[in-house]
Amino acid sequence: MKEITNLYGKTLPQIQEICGELKLPAFTAKQICSWLYEKNAGSFEEMTNISKANRSLLAETYSIDKEKPEKVSISQDGTKKYLFDLGQNRFIEAAMIPDGERKTLCLSSQAGCKMGCTFCMTAKQGFQSQLTPSEILSQFTEIEEAGQITNIVYMGMGEPMDNIDSVLTSLEILTADYGFAMSPKRITVSTIGVIPAMKRFLEESKCHLAISIHSPFPEERQRLMPVEKKYPIEEIVEILKQHDFGGQRRVSFEYIMFAGVNDDDRHSAALSRLLKGLDTRVNLIGFHPIPDSALNGSSRPVMEAFQAHLQKKGITTTIRRSRGQDIDAACGLLSTKERLNN
Structure with a gap:
């Protein structure tokens, strides 16, 4: 056969x-x-x-096999979370975030994750498998908003740079004339900083890059993100400073703010020093509490003070609006752990 x-x-x-x-x-x-x-x-x-x-x-x-969502959850703010059953006890989630005429798809690159970040629900479920290009693309083509998506962010479940072959293949099909012909300027790929794969991404793709940083201090960052030990944030930033982004491509930094951990003047000063000389922006993100974590999110006034400090140093800084928290679709909340072994 x-x-x-x-x-x-x-x-x-x-x-x-x-x-x-x-x-x-x-x-x-x-x-x-x-x-x-x-x-x-x-x-x-x-x-x-x-x-x-x-x-x-x-x-x-x-x-010709495509994955179909088996469930959709709808937030009060209009965000939709799609659950896909990939078989063999593998599940993923993707989120569609509407904002006026803009519809952003937050898609997954792995079932689970092996990176162990302490603030992330996906990390708590462990790693099940890499996604194939077809499993990544199905999140784009098989949802109700297929054909309406204006922007894509690889910020769902998993670490995209830990599945770089499938991610690059999916990006080629999304942006190529023979594929979906999306502009690379409408796609952002996030990473915690897997350096060898990040270098490949910078050379082989024209899509935007977002770096999850969460602390400018190596020891503190390592407690939040074990990957810091192998791929130090200072080395990551130095690589980015040496890369020619050509004006059309953007690099940004994602910074989740934890109360009393990484949200004071000392951190904003160190972050501005670290990023000095790099044409970038920082997105400040509120932390959404997760079970069995002692971390809490910073207050809005604290986030605004942090933002003001960075902006005074010439760094464009935004505070990202939380979307889909009531259906566990917000940053750091995607997880299919309860579906495993059921």
């Missing part, structure tokens, strides 16, 4: 190689990509400009 391979999530060069192996006409690859990504075909039978014989040949070895 032949092994069936999913064609969805393949790039044009990959599909060209497949067409060559099957001795299909060279132009067939672009036809297939058009059906998969532009027309969102769900079967080979829909590909009517490809001969019936060649469609049958493709179907002998390949399939």
Whole structure:
């Protein structure tokens, strides 16, 4: 019995190689990509400009499989959280955040996460698996707002740079003319700073980059984010200072504020020193309490004072508005732990 391979999530060069192996006409690859990504075909039978014989040949070895959400939760603020069952006890969540004409999709790159950040619910469930390009793209194409999404952030479950091959493949398909033709300026990929993969991302993609920092002091950051021991924030910042972003591409820093931990003048001064000379912005994020954590979020006045200090130092600083907290869709709350082993 032949092994069936999913064609969805393949790039044009990959599909060209497949067409060559099957001795299909060279132009067939672009036809297939058009059906998969532009027309969102769900079967080979829909590909009517490809001969019936060649469609049958493709179907002998390949399939078109997309993940469908099994549940949607809707927040009072309009945010939607989609739950996907990927099989084999793997679940992921994606969040759609509306803001006027703007619809931002926060998608996941892994089922669970292995990075162990102390403030994150995804980390508490551990790591289940890497997502394939098709599993990443399904979060974009199979939700109710498919075709309406204006912006994408890889800030859901998992560490994107720990699944760099699938992430880069999905980004290529999202931005390529043969794929969904989104502007890279509308896509941001977040990382806690996995340096080798981050370097690949900087060279192989034109999408924006966001760095989760949360403290400018290495020892303190390591207590919050164990990755600091292997990939120090000072080294990460230095790499970014040496990289030419070309004016069209943005690097930003995500800073969750914890009361009495990282929110005083000492921290804002150290952060401004660390980022000096880098054209960047800082997004301040309120902490959403999670079970079994002694951390608490900073008050709004404290966040505003922190923001003012950074802005005085010439660093563009925003306070991100929390969305979807009532359905556990806000920053740091995505988790499918309760679905595991049920």
